[in-house]
Amino acid sequence: MTDAATEIETGLVAFGERFRESFAGCADEPALRQAKAEVLGKKGELTALLKRMGEVSPDKRKAIGELVNRTKSAVEDAFERQLAALLAAKRKADLEAPPYDLSLPGRLPAARGHTHPLTRVKDEILDIFRSLGFEVAWGPEVELETNNFEKLAFPPDHPATDMQDTFWVNVDGGVDNARVLLRTHTSNVQVREMSTRKPPMAIVSGGPVYRRDDDVTHSPMFHQIEGFLVNERVSFAELKGVLTAFAERLYGPSTPVRFRPSYFPFVEPGAEMDVGCVFCDPDDGSRAGCRVCKGTGWLEILGCGMVHPEVFEHCGIDPERYTGFAFGLGVERVAMLRYQIPDIRLFFENDPRFLAQF
Numbered sequence: 001m002t003d004a005a006t007e008i009e010t011g012l013v014a015f016g017e018r019f020r021e022s023f024a025g026c027a028d029e030p031a032l033r034q035a036k037a038e039v040l041g042k043k044g045e046l047t048a049l050l051k052r053m054g055e056v057s058p059d060k061r062k063a064i065g066e067l068v069n070r071t072k073s074a075v076e077d078a079f080e081r082q083l084a085a086l087l088a089a090k091r092k093a094d095l096e097a098p099p100y101d102l103s104l105p106g107r108l109p110a111a112r113g114h115t116h117p118l119t120r121v122k123d124e125i126l127d128i129f130r131s132l133g134f135e136v137a138w139g140p141e142v143e144l145e146t147n148n149f150e151k152l153a154f155p156p157d158h159p160a161t162d163m164q165d166t167f168w169v170n171v172d173g174g175v176d177n178a179r180v181l182l183r184t185h186t187s188n189v190q191v192r193e194m195s196t197r198k199p200p201m202a203i204v205s206g207g208p209v210y211r212r213d214d215d216v217t218h219s220p221m222f223h224q225i226e227g228f229l230v231n232e233r234v235s236f237a238e239l240k241g242v243l244t245a246f247a248e249r250l251y252g253p254s255t256p257v258r259f260r261p262s263y264f265p266f267v268e269p270g271a272e273m274d275v276g277c278v279f280c281d282p283d284d285g286s287r288a289g290c291r292v293c294k295g296t297g298w299l300e301i302l303g304c305g306m307v308h309p310e311v312f313e314h315c316g317i318d319p320e321r322y323t324g325f326a327f328g329l330g331v332e333r334v335a336m337l338r339y340q341i342p343d344i345r346l347f348f349e350n351d352p353r354f355l356a357q358f
Contacts, residue, residue: 005060008053012071015046019075023082032086036079046071117358118223118347121335122206125225128249132242134204134227139189141208142169145179151191151314152266167210167220182210186226187266190326193228194315199322200231206331219344223331228307230317230324236269239304239325247275247301250334258298267305267326274298278337299337302329 019039026032039046046068056064115123126136149161159165167182189205204227214220229238240259247255256276264270277297280290293299304327309319332344339358341347346354 003055003057005056005064008050008056008064009067012067015071020078023078026082026086028090029083029086032079032082036075039075040072046075114358116347116355117335117339118331120358121338122223122225122331125246125250125329125331125334126204126206128246129204129225129227131249132245134202134229137189137193137203137205138207139183139186139192139205141183141210142171142180143183143188145181147188147191148181148183148185151195151311152187153308153310153314154265158265165212167212184211185209185328186224187326187328189226190228190266191311191315194230194312194317199317199324200229202229203227219332219348221348222344224328225331226326226328228324228326230307230312230322232322234306234323234325236306236325239306239327242325243273243302243304243327247273251275251278259304262303262305264303264305266308266311268308270303270305272300273302273304273327274300279340301334301337302327304328 022035169180206225244257259271262270262272277293307324312319
């Protein structure tokens with residue numbers, strides 16, 4: 001009766017001939033990798049043979065182990081050589097094949113995409129203000145501190161000017177002592193337009209802004225819509241009329257609107273504008289359980305107010321002759337409320353499963 005060492009040694013010799021023939025007979029890479037798995041895998045031939053190593057006497061175990069290692073190396077070498085040969089043959093076949101005629105029409109129609117939900121909401125908001133007589137203007141995302149804060153009447157110690165809340169930028173070859181940052185709001189467009197144009201004017205702008213916030217309701221980069229109107233004898237009544245018309249066109253006729261006093265450095269007086277909650281219905285008693293408005297029946301959508309006289313002075317407009325109002329809203333907030341999206345980060349992760357729902 002033969003011992004385990006002899007049986008393993010005999011099996012390895014026969015095994016060596018079989019795996020070489022098996023590899024040589026593989027016509028493509030998947031077949032070759034399957035053949036290797038049948039040899040070295042958990043249920044492979046070599047694995048099954050090595051299960052008897054425990055029966056080998058200690059004096060023969062070293063020699064048998066060396067033979068096993070040489071066999072494994074031979075399997076790996078044979079696999080790599082055959083894989084290289086298959087890839088070279090495939091490459092040669094591709095190079096020698098007739099070229100593709102790129103002028104031929106496609107066999108299947110190309111799948112059509114659609115606009116991102118944020119782009120859709122932003123364009124809809126801008127279209128509403130166009131219909132109300134506003135002109136769309138654009139401004140840079142990399143801005144001077146003067147245009148982003150100082151000309152908007154921000155006090156020097158205002159929290160928004162703190163470096164912990166703002167992305168500052170080093171500009172090679174820039175103007176000495178000119179501090180540059182990624183704009184924290186689209187109000188820089190208001191400064192630029194009022195500094196280069198004369199009233200009357202009604203301007204709206206939109207685009208990315210940047211702040212050091214990152215959680216389920218805030219993102220380091222998000223989008224705002226900023227608008228303002230300047231003329232003689234503009235009052236808060238015009239502000240309420242324009243924004244009420246905007247809310248009705250965005251959320252539907254007879255949408256309830258309210259204004260609450262609030263503080264913004266660049267307007268006086270300032271206000272927050274709320275609209276009636278679009279997710280609950282007070283008539284059937286569901287308002288109390290609404291998680292979106294927390295049972296209040298109101299949703300805050302934007303800040304607004306009358307342009308501060310200091311802003312006019314910084315921009316070269318006579319505050320004794322002209323008045324105006326300004327407003328700003330976050331595109332993500334409007335989109336989250338419209339589509340009931342709980343986490344702002346979903347907008348920027350580009351997950352096809354999320355985007356395909358719009």
